[in-house]
Amino acid sequence: MDLTIQNNEAKFLIRLADTSLILGQRLAEMCSNGPFLEEDIALSNISLDLFGRAEEMYKIICEIEGNGYTPDDLVFRRNEREYFNIKLVEQPNEDFAWVIARQFLHDIYSQEVYKQLLNSDNSEVVGLAQKVLKEIRYSYIHSKDWIERLGLGTEESNARMQKAIDHLLKYVEEIFAFDELDKTYLSDTDGVTTVWNNDVNATLAACNLQRKEIMPLTMRDYRDGFHSEHIGHLLSIMQYLPRAYPDAKW
Amino acid sequence: MESGDKVWEVFIQKKPGLAFKHAGSCHGYDKKMAIQNARDLYTRRGEGRALWVVPSEAIVSVPLDDSEAFFDPGVDKVYRHATFYKIPDGVDHL
């Protein structure tokens, strides 16, 4: 099964779809592991939004590619290097601060991306963006409220949140190294960077958290299918059944 | 025992124009968390368009011992109901 994406727009969209899927999977890991039941439900809800978003995006991609493959093929049959999610979202759930920090850094980014997709020439993408923006807005409110609680809560919560932010910021730089595809399908890539930096800086400052100077990691671009080591483990769990029973229908 | 986790009463308005209806209670450490928890617990299936949460301890109710004194005197005032009055046949719109 050759699942190489050919079309340029599909190549761009699959970055967004994969990012949603992998983050959804990470959040699903939190099911029955949250600080209390209400938060379990909240994270499951956001995870469901992300899976739904990924599925709709894969459908659009499959239509564009027109080779008869389904969203499930794309999810369960591609290998590590054929995945194009931002590395931020594959980072593990070290503790609840990581979950929240990762979500917040993602939400600001994706909120701006989907806003710009409202200007897309592809009406299906526009329709999806309209729906998705409401979900991201809610997720953003939720994650930002928690950044505040943890940043301003106790000494321990502040230290844990700071540690999570310090680690996760290392994976952010690649997001803003936009390539030609990004520039073709987003109306203002510089705007993504500016909006993201302004919001992160303001929020961290308001929550007694520092944005430290971070030396850029020597790291290859997610756009070329480069990852941290975490991705292989995530995929091997997620893809186990369809890989073990290739003839089965589920 | 952990402190800070409070109980809130949840009221949902199904659509504009309808009264808010008590749906149950939820937990939350602060107001924002309480309303988000209420949203996730009670409106996952599109049950509402507006939500209130009120700290449970703010609810005032009639003491059990006084309930007869509060409510029984309202039972026998039949003249407060439209059916108490006799109107001659042939008179409309009353």
Place this chain on the structure above:
Amino acid sequence: MDKFEKAFNDIIEKDLKVEPRDWMPEKYRKTLIRQVSQHAHSEIIGMQPEGNWLLRAPSLRSKQVLLAKIQDEAGHGLYLYSVAETLGITRQEMNAQLHSGKAKYSSIFNYPTLTWADMGAVGWLVDGAAIVNQVSLQRTSYGPYSRGMVRICKEESFHQRQGYEIMVQMAFGTPEQKEMAQDALNRFWEPALMMFGPHDADSAHSSQSMAWKIKRESNDHLRQRFIDRTVPQAEFLGLTVPDVNIKLNKETGHYDHSPFNWDEFWNVVNGNGPCNQERLDHHKKAHHDNTWVREAAAAFAAKTETIVA
């Protein structure tokens, strides 16, 4: 008998509902707290055997459905904890009772989920049995519990269908899938039937609960209803119910069955099932690892909330 006790007895006799602020016998309150908190804990511990397959769900659809289902279980646990809270026990106390082993939960969740077909069997049999019980409890005499059951039954209507859908896929799929489906049925059949509790004659709490209308139908009665519904569903799947004595009794109109292995049941109830330790440890770990989060939320609220407690 004082007027409050008389009022309580009237409510029970006339099939009305007891409300939180009504007078009620202390034993009625205690019985309800035990039953409702056990019901709530079952919903919450029940998230784990399904959560075991959540990350490995084999399609986008099944992944979303399973997550939504587990999320409902968390929600139903919360509804039930709220019901118990109206009886004068806090969530923290219930949590402590779960962790100390004082409070029980349904034994069925102490069995491992070994293959994806178990997601089918759990939805079909375990949720199916729970629904039979919960439908009956919609008529329970305690108002908040009754209303909670109405809400839960409405939301859970998709749970059993979700399970059966997986069973259909597996039973009519590849030979390997069908084998997994049969294996899941073999493992979950008897434990699911024992979810209804001991036989009426051996049930410690039953008669008083029936008199107070906390329970409306007996364990054996509900169990038989479930068996009668489920055997034809297994036949449709082309699967064999793992009981050679299952057959329709023309005289009674009900399916006969073999005696159950109550020794195993009590052994699992008493903590010696395959996953008792794991389920509780998982719950405790999530709770303790996140103590700092709850402390932070409390500290933040103390600094920022203006509502006077």
